[in-house]
Amino acid sequence: MSRFARNGDFWSGLVLAALGTYIVSEARRWTYMGEDGPGAGFFPLWYGSVMVVLSLALVASAVLRRPLAGVRPAVRWLDLGRAMGCWVAFVACIALMKLVGFAIAFALLTWFIIAVMARRPQWVALSVAVGGAVGFYALFELALEVALPKGVFF
Amino acid sequence: MDIIGGLLQGFQVALTPGNLGMCVLGVVMGTVIGVLPGLGPSATIAMLLPLTFKLEPTGAMIMLAGIYYGAKYGGSTTSILLNVPGESSSVVTCIDGYQMARKGRAGAALGMAAIASFIAGTFGVLMLMLVAPPLAQLSLAFSAPEYFALMVLGLAMVALLAGESLTKAMLAMLVGLWIAGMGTDLFTATSRFTFDRVELLGGIDFIIVAIGVFAVGEVLGNMEPAKPLAMLPVPKGLRNLLPTWDDMKRCRFAFVNGSVVGFLIGILPGAGSTIASFMSYGIEKGVSRHPEEFGHGAIEGVAAPEGANNAETGGALVPLLTLGIPGSGTTAILLAALVLWGFKPGPLFIQDSPALFWGLVASMYIGNVLLLILNLPLVAVFAQLLKVPGYVLYPLILGVSVVGVYAVSSSLFHLGLLAFFGLLGYLMRKLDYPAAPLVLGLVLGDPMEKALRQSLMMSQGDISILFRPIPSVLLGIAALLLIVPLVKKFNAVRVQVIDKEA
Numbered sequence: 001m002s003r004f005a006r007n008g009d010f011w012s013g014l015v016l017a018a019l020g021t022y023i024v025s026e027a028r029r030w031t032y033m034g035e036d037g038p039g040a041g042f043f044p045l046w047y048g049s050v051m052v053v054l055s056l057a058l059v060a061s062a063v064l065r066r067p068l069a070g071v072r073p074a075v076r077w078l079d080l081g082r083a084m085g086c087w088v089a090f091v092a093c094i095a096l097m098k099l100v101g102f103a104i105a106f107a108l109l110t111w112f113i114i115a116v117m118a119r120r121p122q123w124v125a126l127s128v129a130v131g132g133a134v135g136f137y138a139l140f141e142l143a144l145e146v147a148l149p150k151g152v153f154f
Numbered sequence: 155m156d157i158i159g160g161l162l163q164g165f166q167v168a169l170t171p172g173n174l175g176m177c178v179l180g181v182v183m184g185t186v187i188g189v190l191p192g193l194g195p196s197a198t199i200a201m202l203l204p205l206t207f208k209l210e211p212t213g214a215m216i217m218l219a220g221i222y223y224g225a226k227y228g229g230s231t232t233s234i235l236l237n238v239p240g241e242s243s244s245v246v247t248c249i250d251g252y253q254m255a256r257k258g259r260a261g262a263a264l265g266m267a268a269i270a271s272f273i274a275g276t277f278g279v280l281m282l283m284l285v286a287p288p289l290a291q292l293s294l295a296f297s298a299p300e301y302f303a304l305m306v307l308g309l310a311m312v313a314l315l316a317g318e319s320l321t322k323a324m325l326a327m328l329v330g331l332w333i334a335g336m337g338t339d340l341f342t343a344t345s346r347f348t349f350d351r352v353e354l355l356g357g358i359d360f361i362i363v364a365i366g367v368f369a370v371g372e373v374l375g376n377m378e379p380a381k382p383l384a385m386l387p388v389p390k391g392l393r394n395l396l397p398t399w400d401d402m403k404r405c406r407f408a409f410v411n412g413s414v415v416g417f418l419i420g421i422l423p424g425a426g427s428t429i430a431s432f433m434s435y436g437i438e439k440g441v442s443r444h445p446e447e448f449g450h451g452a453i454e455g456v457a458a459p460e461g462a463n464n465a466e467t468g469g470a471l472v473p474l475l476t477l478g479i480p481g482s483g484t485t486a487i488l489l490a491a492l493v494l495w496g497f498k499p500g501p502l503f504i505q506d507s508p509a510l511f512w513g514l515v516a517s518m519y520i521g522n523v524l525l526l527i528l529n530l531p532l533v534a535v536f537a538q539l540l541k542v543p544g545y546v547l548y549p550l551i552l553g554v555s556v557v558g559v560y561a562v563s564s565s566l567f568h569l570g571l572l573a574f575f576g577l578l579g580y581l582m583r584k585l586d587y588p589a590a591p592l593v594l595g596l597v598l599g600d601p602m603e604k605a606l607r608q609s610l611m612m613s614q615g616d617i618s619i620l621f622r623p624i625p626s627v628l629l630g631i632a633a634l635l636l637i638v639p640l641v642k643k644f645n646a647v648r649v650q651v652i653d654k655e656a
Contacts, residue, residue, distance in 0.1 A: 008585040009322075016325050023332060023347075030344050037611035040344035043603045044335055051328040058321050079378035080584075086377040087577055090370070090552055094569045102556065110549035117377065118545035128546055136553055146205060146561050149569070 007065075013058035020055055023048030085117060101151035107133040157283060160504075164512030168520055173213045177517045180217035181524050184224020188244075189232055189536045193551065195225040196483040197372050200364035201554045203491050204561040211495040212510050216517040218491060222484055223275060223467040223518065226427065227525045230267035230460050231537055234260060243427035243463035246435045250448060250455030257451050265395040266405065266453055267460040268529040270412055272522050274461030277413035278420065278468025279518040285421075286504065286511075290476040293501035295624070298608035301500075303625035303632070305602035308479040309594060310632035320639050323591045326582065330595020333358055334603075341607060353567045360490045361562050363596055366572045367589050368483065369555045371579020373548045395530055397453065405457040408438050412461020419462070420469020422481070427466040431459035468518070475503050475511060478601075483590040486597045 023044050031039025093109040107129040115125035140146040167173060187198045199218050206214035229244035234251035247267065254263040296304065309327060336347045337357030348354040397405075412434045419430035438458035439448045448455050473479040478500035480486035492499050497507055504511045529536075559572045582589055613619035620629070 012581075012585050012587070016329070019329070019332070026347065030346070031342065033615065034342070036341075037615060038607045040339040040342045040346060043606065044332070044346065047328050047331045051325065051332075054321050054325050054328070058319075058325065061321070076378075083374040083377050083580055086548075087374055087573070087580070090576065091570075091573045093552075094556070094566065094573055097556075097569070098566055102560075106549070106553050106556070109552065113377075113549050114545045118543075120545060128549070132549060132553065136557070140557050144205065144208075146208075146557060147564065148557060149560050149566060 007062045009058050010062035013055045013062060016055035017052055017059065020048050020051030023051065082117065086113065089113065089117075097149040097151060099151045100153055102148035103133040103137050104151075105149075106136060157287065160287075160508060160512040161283065161516060163508060164514070164516030167212060167509050167513030168216065168516035172210070173216050173513065173517065174520070176209075176213040176217040177220050177521050178524060180220020181224040181227075181521045181528065183217075184221040184226075185228035185525065185528060185536055186539060187221065188225035188228020188230075189539050190542075190547070193372065193547070194368070194484075195222050196364070196487060197368040197551070198225075199484060199487045199491070200361065201369050201551070201558045203364075203487065203494070204361055204558040206491070207494070207561070211497070212513050214495070215488075215491065215510060215514055216521075218488060219471075219514055219518065220521050222488065223464065223521060224525060226275075226463050226467065227268065227271050227529050228536065229463075230271070230456070231264065231529075231533060232540065234263045234267065234456070235537060236540065243431050243466075244460070245428060246431045246459040247456055249435070250450070250452050253449070253451035254453065254456065259451065259453075261395045262397045262401055262453065263456050264533050265530060266397045266401060266456050268526055268533075269397065269402075270405065270409060270457040270461040271464040271529075272526040273409045274413040274416055275464035275467065275522045275525070276519065278417050278465035279515060279522065280468075281417050281465075282468040282471050282518075283515050286472050286476050289472065290501050290504050293477055296501055298605045298612060299619050299622055299625045300628070302602060302605035302609050302620065303628035304477055304479065305598045305605060307628045307632045307635075308598050309602070310635040311479075311481060311594065318586060320636075322585075322587045326587045326589070327591035327595035330592040330597075331599040333363060333592075334596050334599030351567075353565060358571060359562055359568070360494075360596060362559050362568055362571050363575050364487055364490070364593060365555045365558055366575025367579035367582070367592065369551055370572060370576025371583060371589070373551050374576060374580035375583050376544060376548060395533065401453050405454050407441065408434075408454040408457035409461055411437050411441075412458045413465045416462035416465025417469040420466035420481075421472050422469075427463035427470075430462040430466040434458040434462035464522075471514075475499055476501065478503075480594065480597060483593050486590070486593040489597055 027041040027044035027048055030041030030044075032041045032045060033039060089109055089112045093105045096105040096108065110129040110132050111125045114120045114128055115122055137148065141148050168177065183198065184195065187193045187195060198221055202218070202221075206218070209217075226243055230247045230251065233244040233247040234255050237248050237252040251263045251267065254260065293300075332347065334357075336354055338345055338348075338355050345355060415434040415437060416427070416430045419433060420427070435448075435455060435458055438454050439445050442448065442452070442454060444452065470481050470485050473481055474485045474489055476499075478489065478498070480489045489499055497503065497510065555572060555576075556569060559568055562568075579589060581587075582592070609619050610617070
């Protein structure tokens with residue numbers, strides 16, 4: 001794999017160039033200038049175009065940059081994996097709320113972070129998970145009357 | 155209303171039991187999150203904002219502002235005891251603060267940080283009170299073209315918010331503009347970037363993006379393994395926390411330096427408290443009779459930056475409240491809070507909402523006194539918070555984030571968006587894209603587009619309306635802000651090439 005293909009600037013620049021192209025293509029479908037002044041497409045067309053130019057400039061600079069001048073630490077996959085593991089657990093927790101409601105989904109997320117990711121003893125994970133869920137319910141649902149997500153079953 | 159009258163009204167508002175309680179709550183929470191590394195005021199204010207909708211706006215604003223300036227007091231504790239800044243603005247305090255602690259002078263360093271913060275923080279509020287009303291009066295002549303130019307100037311501040319790369323900062327800002335533009339266009343009823351989702355017709359709430367990028371993104375970043383930190387002990391007893399008379403004499407100039415530099419840097423949107431603290435430290439070292447002591451535990455090296463980052467708060471509120479321009483991620487969230495409560499920060503803000511403006515100013519005087527009282531005798535108690543493990547803290551932050559977003563939207567779809575923006579915030583960190591420009595674009599995008607379209611409607615499409623005297627000056631400054639870094643960069647590359655050729 002060529003050196004710039006490992007560079008975050010290269011890939012993020014390409015993604016943003018694609019986003020800019022999408023914005024411009026959408027904006028072209030809307031009115032640019034009507035009788036009453038600028039239309040819905042006026043502003044997005046401009047910032048979308050600027051986004052394309054800047055993101056391509058970022059891609060170009062990533063390609064042209066000399067290896068030593070732009071040395072960035074290699075991706076630490078273990079760190080990235082831990083963060084992504086936490087994110088996937090968070091997404092699963094949100095998905096679960098539809099079925100089991102906030103309290104149980106949140107308790108499961110807390111247990112996962114403490115027992116699986118931080119590798120703490122089960123009694124610590126379970127007590128923080130249950131205590132946290134009860135605490136949230138008591139504070140928000142009962143004391144502050146802020147509605148928590150409800151599930152089909154709970 | 156004159157300043158004295160306004161201030162008296164402000165104290166009447168701030169000293170009601172409810173508002174006083176909110177001030178205490180805000181500064182205590184601010185100190186706590188300032189002490190905890192990895193949790194900043196932006197994330198905390200974003201998370202708590204939806205929960206304040208049921209509160210009375212003045213009290214809620216007093217509390218959120220308390221978190222903002224309270225965090226700056228708390229940030230120094232971690233810098234001094236752990237050599238890890240609790241807040242980015244306390245980075246400089248690590249240099250001499252930690253060295254003082256290693257030499258057994260942690261008490262004097264913590265005490266001096268609190269005293270300098272109090273003096274400079276109070277100076278910042280005093281100047282806010284004196285500068286804001288005349289500046290607001292001056293900007294009363296503004297209409298749509300002037301507002302548009304002002305918003306462009308606000309967006310151009312990304313040049314100052316940019317980290318290493320202006321290109322990345324501008325791209326982040328453009329993504330913010332794009333998100334701000336989602337939903338139904340109120341001028342033409344056109345649906346923009348809604349992906350055929352009914353939930354997106356009303357646009358994406360600012361809160362979801364702010365909580366996702368700041369709070370969830372911060373948790374994901376902190377989930378990466380970190381080395382355990384060794385904390386130096388906090389001296390017991392108030393007497394051991396008070397600097398000596400000799401220390402106070404040595405820091406006379408540092409108090410003035412921190413106060414003035416901090417406030418002036420604060421007024422410049424985008425510069426921020428980190429720059430203020432670095433600059434005041436540099437000045438302090440430059441004028442010191444003992445520059446060789448800096449970096450080895452010079453007490454002025456604690457007083458100047460801690461003063462500067464607290465005086466900066468008062469400065470940062472000047473453009474926010476009088477022009478409606480936020481200069482940082484945190485002030486952008488405060489701006490969004492004011493708008494969500496139905497206020498219009500800008501030239502008419504002081505005139506239309508005197509109770510809120512003067513109540514806020516008075517509460518900041520009270521808050522600074524409270525913080526001094528809290529931070530001197532209770533610093534050891536706050537330091538204990540550093541023993542709370544991350545694996546307990548992070549699920550709680552994620553839980554509060556979910557509750558905050560659900561309180562605003564009552565929709566699981568929006569919780570999905572929260573997760574998306576959390577991932578975006580994390581990736582932005584990993585790829586060195588600053589988050590503040592994204593928030594700036596998100597907050598200013600909609601009013602800027604409205605102002606531009608109103609201007610061009612006024613002139614029937616004639617663009618020369620944007621070049622009236624005031625907009626011309628503002629747009630000129632914006633252009634300079636963007637061009638100067640490019641010229642500097644070009645010049646640096648040119649010098650490098652010449653050096654190599656030589």
